[in-house]
Amino acid sequence: MDPVIIVGAGPVGLALSLALARHAVPTVLLDDRPAGDAEEDGRPAGPRPARTVVLRPHTAAFVDRLGAADARERGAPYTAWRVLRGGRTQVRVEFGEAAEPPPLHLSQYALTTTLAALAENSKHVEVFRGSRLTELVREPYGVNAGTRAGTWWRGSWLVGCDGARSTVRKLLEVQYAGRTAVERHAVAAVRADLPWPGEGVLYRGTPRSGPGAECLARPLGDDRWRLDWLLPPGAGVVTPEALVARLEATLRVWTGTRHPSYELLDTGVHTVHHRLARRWRRGRVLLAGDAAHLVGSLGTQQLDEGLADAENLAWKLGRAWHLAGRDDSGDDLVDTYVTERRGAVSARLRAADQVGTLLRRAGGLRAAVRGRSAAELLTDGHLGRGRIGGPPVYDTAPAGLAGAVEVGTPAGARVADVQVIAPDGWTGRLSERLGGDPLLVLVAPGTRVWDRTRWLQAGLMPKLVRLVGELPARARLLVAEAYPGAAPHTVLYIRPDGHLMAAVAGVREESLRLCANRMLGRADDAED
Incomplete structure (x- = not known):
C-alpha cells in the first residue's frame, strides 16, 4: 500500500x-x-x-x-487570565488543579x-x-x-x-476567499518585571486612550513576555523607533516607573487574515x-x-x-x-x-x-x-438512538478530561487514551475502592467486555468513578479525537453498534 x-x-x-x-x-x-x-x-x-503560539x-x-512533552516543558502555562480596563480588573480566571486547565504559551x-x-x-x-x-x-x-x-x-x-x-x-x-488585514499587531518580546507574573493579561485603555490602546501580555517564563498592541486601521508602517516608544509608554503605565528597566529581545508586526x-x-x-x-x-x-x-x-x-x-x-x-x-x-x-x-x-x-x-x-x-x-460541536449522534441520555457534555462536543481506570489496572486522565481506537467509558462509582478482580466480574462489566470485541470498530474500555451530569451505569461512546458520539443508559448493544457505524462514516442503518 x-x-x-x-x-x-x-x-x-x-x-x-x-x-x-x-x-x-x-x-x-x-x-x-x-x-x-x-x-x-x-x-x-x-x-x-516574538514567534510564539498559544495552545488550548x-x-x-x-x-x-504525539510524544512532544519536551515542547510543553519549554513553554509557560498561564497561572491566570486577567482583563484590565485602565487600572481596574474586569475579568480574572484562575487556572490550576482545582480549576480549569491553562492555555500553554510557547x-x-x-x-x-x-x-x-x-x-x-x-x-x-x-x-x-x-x-x-x-x-x-x-x-x-x-x-x-x-x-x-x-x-x-x-x-x-x-x-x-x-x-x-x-x-x-x-x-x-x-x-x-476571504478578507485581508482583519487585524494588525505590533509585537515585541521583552525581558521585564511585570506586575502579573505568569498571568496572561489583556490591557484595554480608557476611552481617552484613543485607538490602539489595547495590549496583550503573554508570559514565556524566566521574566520573558510577548506583548501585542492592536494597531488602529490605517496605522501604516510601524518603525522600530515607534515600537520602542510604544513599549516604553506601556511599561511606564504598567510598572508605575518613569524609566522602566527591560531587555528588548525581538520585534515584529503580525497581520491577521x-x-x-x-x-x-x-x-x-x-x-x-x-x-x-x-x-x-x-x-x-x-x-x-x-x-x-x-x-x-x-x-x-x-x-x-x-x-x-x-x-x-x-x-x-x-x-x-x-x-x-x-x-x-x-x-x-x-x-x-x-x-x-x-x-x-x-x-x-x-x-x-x-x-x-x-x-x-x-x-x-x-x-x-x-x-x-470554543471547541466545535459536531453532528455525531445517530438518529433515534435507543436509551440515549443527556450528560454534562452535549453529543458531538469534546468530553471532560476525567480520571479513568483501564481493565489492566492503568489509571490516568481520559485525554491520555485518546487518538487511537474509540473509547467506551462506563460510569461506575466505587471502582477505585473495589478490588479490580471483583469489579471486572461484577454488574455490567462482563457484558460490556464481550461487546467491545464485537463492535464494527475495535474499541477500548475504560471505567470512570464519575462523569459530569452522568448517572451510574451510563456508557459513553467517545471518538478518537475526544468528541462524544453519544451517551446511553446501560449496555445497549444495538445503540452502541449504531454509534460504531456512525463513527466509521456509515449510514445509521448500515450493516456491520
Missing part, C-alpha cells in the same frame, strides 16, 4: 504525520525548505522570541500524545523542532527536505507528486499542509491548516485550528488507509473531515466577523454586545470558549 504524502513540514504537517504513525500508516513528508531551516518564513533556523488545553494534550520554534525530531526518529515517517512540489497527477486510487528536482512520489493520499501560499491548493485550482478555501478535497488530495483556512482575530489561534485539523483527519485517514481495496473503503469517513472541520472553521470566522465589527467600533471599547461585556467576549477568544474560541 502506498504511503500518505504530506506536503509541508510545519507544525500541522509534522503533527499529522506523527498522528498517522500512531495508526501504523507510513507517510512521506515533503518540505521545500533546506535541511536545518525550521522557520516558516525562510529565515535561518533558530528561535525568535485540548490541543496541548494532543501534542503530548515558542513556535520549540514546538516545530520537537515535532521534527520525533518525525525524524519515527519508523513510519520519511522526511525529505528541499523537495518543492511542482506537479500533481490525481488518479482514482492514488496521487502522483512531482518535485522541482525531478523526483516523483506515489501516494495513496496527499495532504497539503503547506501554508497560506499553498502550492497544493494552487495546483488544485481552489479559490481562497481571514480566509477559507472553497474546497478542502479533490479526490485523494486534501487540505489542512493554513492551506485550508486563516483565522486569528479576537484572540483565536490559527495554529490551534490547524492542529485540530490534524487530530480530526488522522484517525479517519488511518482507517481509510487500512481499508484500501475493500468494499468499505473509508472514503465516506474522510468526507466527514471536510464536513466537520470546514464547518467548524466557517462558523468561527462568521462569529469573529460578527462580533469583531461591534467590538472594534469606536477604538475597540464598546461596552457590551448582546448582554455580554467586551471583556467577556475577548476572554472567550483568548481562552478558547464560546462561539468565538
Whole structure:
C-alpha cells in the first residue's frame, strides 16, 4: 500500500504525520525548505522570541500524545487570565488543579523542532527536505507528486499542509476567499518585571486612550513576555523607533516607573487574515491548516485550528488507509473531515466577523454586545470558549438512538478530561487514551475502592467486555468513578479525537453498534 504524502513540514504537517504513525500508516513528508531551516518564513533556523503560539488545553494534550512533552516543558502555562480596563480588573480566571486547565504559551520554534525530531526518529515517517512540489497527477486510487528536482512520489493520499501560499491548493485550482488585514499587531518580546507574573493579561485603555490602546501580555517564563498592541486601521508602517516608544509608554503605565528597566529581545508586526478555501478535497488530495483556512482575530489561534485539523483527519485517514481495496473503503469517513472541520472553521470566522465589527467600533471599547461585556467576549477568544474560541460541536449522534441520555457534555462536543481506570489496572486522565481506537467509558462509582478482580466480574462489566470485541470498530474500555451530569451505569461512546458520539443508559448493544457505524462514516442503518 502506498504511503500518505504530506506536503509541508510545519507544525500541522509534522503533527499529522506523527498522528498517522500512531495508526501504523507510513507517510512521506515533503518540505521545500533546506535541511536545518525550521522557520516558516525562510529565515535561518533558530528561535525568535516574538514567534510564539498559544495552545488550548485540548490541543496541548494532543501534542503530548504525539510524544512532544519536551515542547510543553519549554513553554509557560498561564497561572491566570486577567482583563484590565485602565487600572481596574474586569475579568480574572484562575487556572490550576482545582480549576480549569491553562492555555500553554510557547515558542513556535520549540514546538516545530520537537515535532521534527520525533518525525525524524519515527519508523513510519520519511522526511525529505528541499523537495518543492511542482506537479500533481490525481488518479482514482492514488496521487502522483512531482518535485522541482525531478523526483516523483506515489501516494495513496496527499495532504497539503503547506501554508497560506499553498502550492497544493494552487495546483488544485481552489479559490481562497476571504478578507485581508482583519487585524494588525505590533509585537515585541521583552525581558521585564511585570506586575502579573505568569498571568496572561489583556490591557484595554480608557476611552481617552484613543485607538490602539489595547495590549496583550503573554508570559514565556524566566521574566520573558510577548506583548501585542492592536494597531488602529490605517496605522501604516510601524518603525522600530515607534515600537520602542510604544513599549516604553506601556511599561511606564504598567510598572508605575518613569524609566522602566527591560531587555528588548525581538520585534515584529503580525497581520491577521481571514480566509477559507472553497474546497478542502479533490479526490485523494486534501487540505489542512493554513492551506485550508486563516483565522486569528479576537484572540483565536490559527495554529490551534490547524492542529485540530490534524487530530480530526488522522484517525479517519488511518482507517481509510487500512481499508484500501475493500468494499468499505473509508472514503465516506474522510468526507466527514471536510464536513466537520470546514464547518467548524466557517462558523468561527462568521462569529469573529460578527462580533469583531461591534467590538472594534469606536477604538475597540464598546461596552457590551448582546448582554455580554467586551471583556467577556475577548476572554472567550483568548481562552478558547464560546462561539468565538470554543471547541466545535459536531453532528455525531445517530438518529433515534435507543436509551440515549443527556450528560454534562452535549453529543458531538469534546468530553471532560476525567480520571479513568483501564481493565489492566492503568489509571490516568481520559485525554491520555485518546487518538487511537474509540473509547467506551462506563460510569461506575466505587471502582477505585473495589478490588479490580471483583469489579471486572461484577454488574455490567462482563457484558460490556464481550461487546467491545464485537463492535464494527475495535474499541477500548475504560471505567470512570464519575462523569459530569452522568448517572451510574451510563456508557459513553467517545471518538478518537475526544468528541462524544453519544451517551446511553446501560449496555445497549444495538445503540452502541449504531454509534460504531456512525463513527466509521456509515449510514445509521448500515450493516456491520
